[in-house]
Amino acid sequence: xxxxxxxxxxxxxxxxxxxxxxxxxxxxxxxxxxxxxxxxxxxxxxxxxxxxxxxxxxxxxxxxxxxxxxxxxxxxxxxxxxxxxxxxxxxxxxxxxxxxxxxxxxxxxxxxxxxxxxxxxxxxxxxxxxxxxxxxxxxxxxxxxxxxxxxxxxxxxxxxxxxxxxxxxxxxxxxxxxxxxxxxxxxxxxxxxxxxxxxxxxx
Ligand SMILES: [Zn+2]
Ligand SMILES: [Zn+2]
Numbered sequence: 458x459x460x461x462x463x464x465x466x467x468x469x470x471x472x473x474x475x476x477x478x479x480x481x482x483x484x485x486x487x488x489x490x491x492x493x494x495x496x497x498x499x500x501x502x503x504x505x506x507x508x509x510x511x512x513x514x515x516x517x518x519x520x521x522x523x524x525x526x527x528x529x530x531x532x533x534x535x536x537x538x539x540x541x542x543x544x545x546x547x548x549x550x551x552x553x554x555x556x557x558x559x560x561x562x563x564x565x566x567x568x569x570x571x572x573x574x575x576x577x578x579x580x581x582x583x584x585x586x587x588x589x590x591x592x593x594x595x596x597x598x599x600x601x602x603x604x605x606x607x608x609x610x611x612x613x614x615x616x617x618x619x620x621x622x623x624x625x626x627x628x629x630x631x632x633x634x635x636x637x638x639x640x641x642x643x644x645x646x647x648x649x650x651x652x653x654x655x656x657x658x659x660x
Contacts, residue, residue, distance in 0.1 A: 471536035472498040482555040483597050489651045496521040501541035512659035516546045545635025560599035561590040566608055595627045601643050611656040613647035620645035
């Protein structure tokens with residue numbers, strides 16, 4: 458990060474754990490072969506000139522795909538960041554209980570012949586509200602909401618494949634996380650190779 462006074466930049470600060478997910482708790486197509494632990498971290502500072510795949514005006518995301526058996530040493534106590542941009546960028550420590558749900562995409566993202574059926578399902582289940590598409594909250598997998606912009610597709614910068622939603626960090630009273638204007642920070646990844654660069658988007 459550049460600094461107004463010192464051209465060498467400001468001192469590095471510890472990244473903050475955002476989510477740790479075990480494969481056994483959330484099996485699904487997003488797990489690469491041999492990997493059973495996903496760790497999502499972020500720098501709790503907005504960077505002036507973030508890398509292209511990061512969202513503007515947001516914490517800067519990093520991800521680690523690991524084998525749980527390789528994690529034999531834990532950092533205790535966790536290092537605290539020496540600087541952070543917003544209180545909402547410091548998630549409250551908590552444990553997560555996995556809940557498996559079916560998430561449907563935004564109607565426009567479906568082939569035209571499937572849209573009437575989805576519309577029926579929304580009416581049948583929602584009591585006037587849509588409670589089955591683009592489910593709100595922090596989630597692994599599922600579909601992104603598009604209530605501010607037209608639906609977008611991010612092509613993988615390495616191979617051109619359309620990226621899919623891997624994880625959503627939602628603004629939430631329980632975790633204390635606030636991103637954007639009570640928004641979601643979404644991580645899109647390449648479905649063909651988890652090592653291809655991911656894309657983060659604030660919505
Ligand atoms: Zn940073
Ligand atoms: Zn790719």
